[in-house]
Amino acid sequence: xxxxxxAGQKWWSGGKSPFNVEYGKLMMWYFLMSDAFTxxxxxxxxxxxxxxxxGWPDPNEVFKAFPxxxxxxxxxxxxxxxxxxxxxxxxxxxxxxxxxxxNDQKSVTKYMILTIIGGLMFLGCQAWEWTHLHGEGxxxxxxxxxxxxxxxxxxxxxxxFFTITGFHGFHVFSGVVINCIMLIKNLRGDFAxxxxxLMIEKAGLYWHFVDLxxxxxxxxxxxx
Amino acid sequence: xxxxxxPPGHVAEAHFDTRPIWRTFWILLGITCFELILATIxxxxxxxxxxxxxxxxxxxxxxxxxxFYIIAEFMHLRHEIKNMIMTIAVPAxxxxxxxxxxxxxxxxxxxxxxRYDRHHAEQNLIKAPxxxxxxxxxxxxxx
Numbered sequence: 001x002x003x004x005x006x007a008g009q010k011w012w013s014g015g016k017s018p019f020n021v022e023y024g025k026l027m028m029w030y031f032l033m034s035d036a037f038t039x040x041x042x043x044x045x046x047x048x049x050x051x052x053x054x055g056w057p058d059p060n061e062v063f064k065a066f067p068x069x070x071x072x073x074x075x076x077x078x079x080x081x082x083x084x085x086x087x088x089x090x091x092x093x094x095x096x097x098x099x100x101x102x103n104d105q106k107s108v109t110k111y112m113i114l115t116i117i118g119g120l121m122f123l124g125c126q127a128w129e130w131t132h133l134h135g136e137g138x139x140x141x142x143x144x145x146x147x148x149x150x151x152x153x154x155x156x157x158x159x160x161f162f163t164i165t166g167f168h169g170f171h172v173f174s175g176v177v178i179n180c181i182m183l184i185k186n187l188r189g190d191f192a193x194x195x196x197x198l199m200i201e202k203a204g205l206y207w208h209f210v211d212l213x214x215x216x217x218x219x220x221x222x223x224x
Numbered sequence: 225x226x227x228x229x230x231p232p233g234h235v236a237e238a239h240f241d242t243r244p245i246w247r248t249f250w251i252l253l254g255i256t257c258f259e260l261i262l263a264t265i266x267x268x269x270x271x272x273x274x275x276x277x278x279x280x281x282x283x284x285x286x287x288x289x290x291x292f293y294i295i296a297e298f299m300h301l302r303h304e305i306k307n308m309i310m311t312i313a314v315p316a317x318x319x320x321x322x323x324x325x326x327x328x329x330x331x332x333x334x335x336x337x338x339r340y341d342r343h344h345a346e347q348n349l350i351k352a353p354x355x356x357x358x359x360x361x362x363x364x365x366x367x
Contacts (some may be wrong), residue, residue, distance in 0.1 A: 002306045019308035044326045051330030054348040091249045094298050101240035146352035208298045219287040
């Protein structure tokens with residue numbers, strides 16, 4: 001539930017933070033808003049182009065490979081694994097935030113390490129998928145996959161796929177870097193000295209946003 | 225204004241409950257598994273059930289549900305002050321217009337082009353040649 005506010009509390013009369021959150025955390029929220037519109041613009045332009053096309057490749061035909069499984073037909077299995085990894089790393093991130101609330105430096109370290117491992121696993125999966133698709137002949141400006149109805153496809157599909165998953169992957173990468181910095185600061189005891197773990201919360205917000213975007217990328221590219 | 229009374233420390237929510245985190249995790253996992261089961265049924269019945277249009281509607285609703293749980297619980301927005309929630313939620317409503325307007329525009333462009341650009345419509349009927357199997361793989365090339 002929304003935080004209870006005492007009746008007659010004058011939030012805007014000065015001396016208090018009107019939203020009861022720290023300045024940096026609020027600004028992280030607004031940054032994520034703008035980032036959401038950037039991703040929204042990407043995904044909506046993808047949708048617009050798809051709506052304006054007479055045909056589009058069938059994702060179940062394109063994304064059906066799994067590492068070491070050769071030519072087996074396994075649609076959606078690999079991307080489900082990636083989704084699971086990202087959700088799991090989101091959970092360890094909230095657990096790190098929760099540990100920070102309890103000023104538990106050891107647990108913060110543990111959960112940050114798990115989160116970073118999750119992020120690296122996701123990046124590894126994405127690297128494999130890109131390499132695999134590149135091996136199939138797909139890249140910016142090259143699309144070997146026909147439309148679902150068998151007609152010749154334009155390169156729109158691969159262009160959007162590599163641009164949007166690339167942009168998301170770059171966010172994951174920067175999230176991992178930010179988490180590494182937070183881990184190092186935590187190990188040095190910076191937050192313990194400061195008495196609060198708000199930096200972990202801000203990094204956490206960014207990390208969850210990356211997970212949030214993946215939910216939409218997953219739906220738009222692999223399911224629809 | 226010598227000092228600001230709120231954080232550091234977040235006095236108002238000193239206790240951080242981890243139970244909702246795990247509940248949210250299971251909800252997210254459950255929704256994703258459900259989506260995959262639907263997709264698998266769709267593939268196995270060769271697209272007859274559930275119909276693609278219905279399936280897409282279900283996917284979109286489930287995606288929004290997942291987004292809600294991530295934002296509300298993982299990002300903790302549900303537990304903030306209402307005014308702050310509104311500064312995030314109200315601008316996000318722009319997406320409603322954004323999505324409807326642009327997808328509608330795309331669909332309209334396709335219809336107009338098919339009607340008035342014969343060449344374009346005919347080009348889209350050409351079938352792709354069957355894909356030749358990749359010949360002898362180069363060493364080091366992933367499969």
